[in-house]
Amino acid sequence: MGQQETVDVDEVFRVETHGIDPIPDAERHGSAKDLFWLWFGSNLTFTYVINGALAVAFGLSFWQATTVVVIGGLSFFAISAAGLSGIRTGTATLVISRATFGVRGNLPAGVLNWVVSIGYTIVNTVVGTLALEVFFAEIGWQAGTAGRAVALLVTLALTFAVAMWGHATVQFAERWMAYVLAAGFGVLLLFAIPGTDTAAPADAAPGLSGWSLAFVVMLAGPFSYLPMPADYTRYLPRTTSLKSITWMGALGGFLSSVALGVAGVAAATRTDMTDAVAGAESLLPGWFQPLFLALVLGGSVTNSIITLYSSSLNLQVLGIPWSRARAIVISAAVTALGSLAALFLTDFTTSLLSFLSLLIIVFAPWGGVFLADMLLRRCHYDADALHAGSASAYWYRSGYHPAGITALLTGMTFAALTCDSELWTGPLVAPLGGADLTLLGSVVSGLTYWALTRRRVAAYAPAA
Secondary structure, X not given: XXXXXXXXXXXXXXXXXXXXXXXXXXXXXXXXXXXXXXXXHHOOOOHHHHHHHHHHHOOOOHHHHHHHHHHHHHOHHHHHHOOHHHHHHOOOHHHXXXXXXXXXXOHHHHHHHHHHHXXXXXXXXXXXXXXXXXXXXXXXXXXXXXXXXXXXXXXXXXHHHHHHHOHHHHHHHHHHHHHHHHHHHHHHHHHHOOOOOOOOOOOOOOHHHHHHHXXXXXXXXXXXXXXXXXXHOOOOOOOOOHHHHHHHHHHHHHHHHHHHHHHHHHHHOOOOOOOHHHHHHOOOOHHHHHHHHHHHHHHHHHHHHHHHHHHXXXXXXXXXXXXXXXXXXXXXXXXXXXXXXXXXXXXXXXXXXXXXXXXXXXXXXXXXXXXXXXXXXXXXXXXXXXXXXXXXXXXXXXXXXXXXXXXXXXXXXXXXXXXXXXXXXXXXXXXXXXXXXXXXXXHHHHHXXXXXXXXXXXXXXOOO
16 A cells, blocks of 8 residues: 555646656656657747747848748757656756766756746746736726736746646646647737748848857757756656657657747748737737737746746755755745846846846856767766765766866857857957857867767766
């Protein structure tokens, strides 16, 4: 009877009891198809419409911008592949990265990732709240500050309830919300695509600067997922095909991000998308506009759910001695406070977005090192050592892995020198003709790590 009580704890609408502790084989379940719905649903967010419109604003034609959107969608193959380590270890991505950077060397990126997760959750919460506030007005309830407060409360409640219940409920909600959102955004595509101006403007000359900025915008979102894919593969049975895990997750993220990105590109060739929500609304018939606002809200919630859930695991990685369900209260409280500031202090949202965009300097190189390490190890890790602290084989030198830290700093230096953002412009941007090569920091860091460890990293893997 006692054994029965410890099995199948990961159930829909039941608080998940596991956190970053390894998932026992007896409690693993599901299939690779679950990953399709997770990444498909969580990326049915209006952000990709905005990103597609921005590519056109940077001077790209319809076909050029569409090319950038498609390449951005292909990045989900790397994101999905990063989850392969989860099935081997049964734990979260930011636990596995202890093998790459060392137990202590892993902590700074853990802190920054928590900040990024909460930052994006705040942004999505604000977008959803404003959409719901306009929805209230369109159905005849214009309650001012009270209406905005109610909209915020509803948005936070939808996000927190699902994320607090945990893994099984997150997957369940993403699947069913994906059905509704896919149908709704499909209708949006039917209104946005006809009338698209596919001809290149006569004065179109985006140059290297326009191309690079478009790529940064399209790839920054997927790159922000790199510290979390294993969070959603750790429950899968060990017998699950690694190829199916990669393809299902990648296909889900690719389809939703590309479809909505192309919608944004098409809309930008037809109307002013400076205010993307208002611009998209102008292309829609009156009867569909309230439904469109509901889609914006739904997309914001589906994306916030996975970032908020992963943030609770992140806090455990940082040493918070609480259960995952209790730790998520911290993330939810900070999200609520940040959302209040963003909704009532108009400059806060702009500052937050600028700050989050700057953190690509850290996470592009971090992802490059992590993926290089995973490839060198062929996803083989000593699962027990990942949780062993100073007794771990991954303690290295005083808790730091010199090769991992060196590669990360090398990539960050390159990214900082070539970054073009509102808060920082690297000294190499002007000589490069205004190009922003921040994302190549991942390539630099990955190659550096490979050069430093290619003959030694196999020794870190447990014996077969």
